[in-house]
Amino acid sequence: MHSDSEPRRVTTRRRAGVPLALGAAVWLAGCAGLPQATGGRPTAAGAGTPMARAATAGTPAPSATTPAASAATAPSAAAPRSDPAPLRPFADVVRDAQRIDGFVPLWRRDERVWLEIAPERLNQPLLLSVNVASSVGERGLYAGQMGPVWLVEFRRVGNTLQLVARNTRFRADGDPALRRAVAQGFSESLIAYGAVASAAHPQRQSFLVDAAFLLSDLAGYATALERAFRIPYALDRGNSSFESVRADARVAVLHAKLHYATPRIPAPPASPAPGAVLPTPPSTTPDARSLFVGAVVSLMALPAQPMRPRAADPRVGHFTTTYSDFSRDLAADARVRLVNRWRLEKKDPAAPLSEPVQPIVFWIDRNVPPRYRGAVTDGVLEWNKAFERIGFRDAIVVRQQPDDAAFDTMDGAHASIRWLLGIDAGFARGPSHADPRTGEILDGDITITDAFGRGARRIFVEQVGGASSASGSDERLASLATQWQGAGASQACTYLLDAAADLHFALDLLEARGDVAPDGPEAEAFVRAVIKDVVTHEVGHVLGLTHNFRASSAVAHALLRDAAHTRAHGISASVMDYNPINLPLAGEPMAALVQGGLGAYDHWAIEYAYAPLSEADEQAALEAIAARGRDDPALAFGDDIDAAGLDPRVNRFDLGDDALAFVERRIALTHELWQRTQQRGWQPGDDPLRLRRTLLAGFRQLRELPALAAKHVGGMYAERDRPGDGRPAFRPVEPQRQRQALALLTDTLFRVDSFRFKPEFLASLPPDYAEFGAGRGGPVSIPQAVLQLQTSALDRLLDPGTAQRLLELPLYLPESERSTALSLHEVYATVQRAVWRELATGGEIDRLRRDLQREHLRRLQAALTRPLGLPSDALSLQRLLATELQRDLQRAVGRAAGLSVETRAHLADSLALLGEALRASFVRQQ
Structure with a gap:
């Protein structure tokens, strides 16, 4: 635990500036740590x-x-030789020096x-x-x-x-x-x-x-x-x-x-090779x-008395200290996993509610803007509600670092929350350091970037990703969060990045409806609520909790519209999920917009890690706590790996127990914002880039939706129960749900009527002419933005992993239900018909549709000529459907005389490319 005392500190005199142009001898001595004869360096x-x-x-x-x-x-080849000369007396070395006593x-x-x-x-x-x-x-x-x-x-x-x-x-x-x-x-x-x-x-x-x-x-x-x-x-x-x-x-x-x-x-090469990585100062x-x-x-110093470790359980999400114990040679698994947690002990062990011997102290760094300190404090103290349920009063204490403090909150003795500035920073992190002997957390430092202000939207559309990119720059920002592989690299968290972008989208929509004034108290309260939510999430990490991306699926979709329920219980079962803002559709009542506090899962995870338990009863008590997750949907858990897996209930930034309904709502909200923005247009006094940012914010909202829907196709529900607990570990997603998801993608994203904008609106979206270089950009490319959404769906539906699961799903169904399963051929054929639907009618193919067809054709070519990881049955089906597509293209080319030259050229080129791929595939098979 951290003491609130301010220890002795000595501030050093900065050495006089040394010119950059140094002599060779001085330079070598300085960089090698050798004795120097200049400047009195040590x-x-x-x-x-x-x-x-x-x-x-x-x-x-x-x-x-x-x-x-x-x-x-x-590394040096050998350690330095000891000086053969006698060592100087202790007092002579430190003559006139000041001693700072301590560990x-x-x-x-x-x-x-x-x-x-x-x-x-x-x-x-x-x-x-x-x-x-x-x-x-x-x-x-x-x-x-x-x-x-x-x-x-x-x-x-x-x-x-x-x-x-x-x-x-x-x-x-x-x-x-x-x-x-x-x-x-x-x-x-x-x-x-x-x-x-x-x-x-x-x-x-x-x-x-x-x-x-x-x-x-x-x-x-x-x-x-x-x-x-x-x-x-x-x-x-x-x-x-x-x-x-x-x-x-x-x-x-x-x-x-x-x-x-x-x-x-x-200097960069005059003619860089394709794909070369160039220096970027x-x-x-x-x-x-x-x-x-x-x-x-x-x-x-490590604790003189090591804390009693607590075994981790995969049914509950905690960061762990993990090691292999070779003395456990009779155990099935030699690895030991201990829960990372702070040491909390009651002052009065017999009292139902007692203060701890030493609370967990969080220091708010002096660099946190004063206007946000209240929201930050509320976010930290929110966790005391969970500790009170297990018998601790004021388990967490918040202190403000004075402006003249003699310590830095980044040292190893202060858990802290700091503000972070960077030209491309858009994340928050909550890593910690733990005693590797026991898993006792000894230090944690949360950093929060300044991404909530209105000007911070530049991060998402101009300064990082480029103004012409309608997909935003989140992938780059997410990777930057772990660019330096320091502590907590495995605990990387981009919640703030997504929450800030979602906040800006929500403010734009609510302002367009007239529900919130841009600079009014409602908007300010909204911002503070989102900051509190992000801080609560990051403090959860410092307390030892991992993400839980299944928590949002514990809330019935209909309850998200219930104002009383959402204000009392939140919009998710955990603040450790990435919870989007709960925006109503036009005309719906306003429920709670943000999570607002802890959920049932958060209380459960804190109980498992911190409940005071006697050594004799601990194993049985922990098993009883963890087993409650089997029967309570609000305690369901899925981590980062699960979110990238096959269970459609485990996702980042979705809400409710119906992910497909959430996708449909977000599409509707985006279209509403675009429609209102085009109707309003630019008004005197507006930021010149307001319309451009709003357009791009809408595309960013849509960006994750294809993966959310496509995850159902070939998906399986996964449970973390122990074998014998009564539920299967894996269960295929219902066939009707898989078909619903497939139809949502092909009937919504593959159609382009939803992406039509007024020409005068697109023409009114200037870049930032005050910026020079890559940040300036040109016109927004609607075809590029739409294609990125469509290819996201194509990549998931045509992925070899999806093919493998679809081929294997019938093995998990009773014999009587196998005929109803969604087949791989049905998926491939549905996608191909949706992409090439103009071939059946002989109609004109516009630019957006031609781009989609080319992307589908590229993936079909790759499957035929370079089928890496593609199951054999999937390759056979792709070749069969490619042959059918070749016949359809031949007929379309024959009757294309009345179509535009672009459509005729596209059809002829597609036919030629497909023919080459089929011939190459045939030769390869031979």
């Missing part, structure tokens, strides 16, 4: 890290016009920092974490991100201090012999090392180590920079320094300002060759 015998450890003797110096950069990017005492004199290592600190476990307090602000490299964490120990080898990461993934806790075998079979890792700087203290027997060995690329940020910009940045130690240090009884914290640089920006720094990253290095 000497470090080693700067070892997995990413930057070796000296770079023989490396040419940079030119006088480029920044100094470290070339140390590979690992620190000494500070001007720019120099030393660690004082007591004998009892050697060979004992502690937690090392590296978080990023400041960064570049683009391409996934943002401030406020938690970095890697290791269980480490100090080891002294001669006069070298090693910081060694223990291997916690493989253990043999119950068998001394196997413990030795594990140690021999799986290596540890050397994180960093430095030279011992002093003889032992006469009384304490402790010794000093120059902390400069921690001015290294501990977090592997050089690789992240190269991945983002395709430029080999390296750490420049000579221009890196400690800004401040502090220590208390629990943690020692060093705030490092790390300089990364490259001698030059590579950062756009946010004054000079692309040089940038600073603020790293917060924390050395944290």
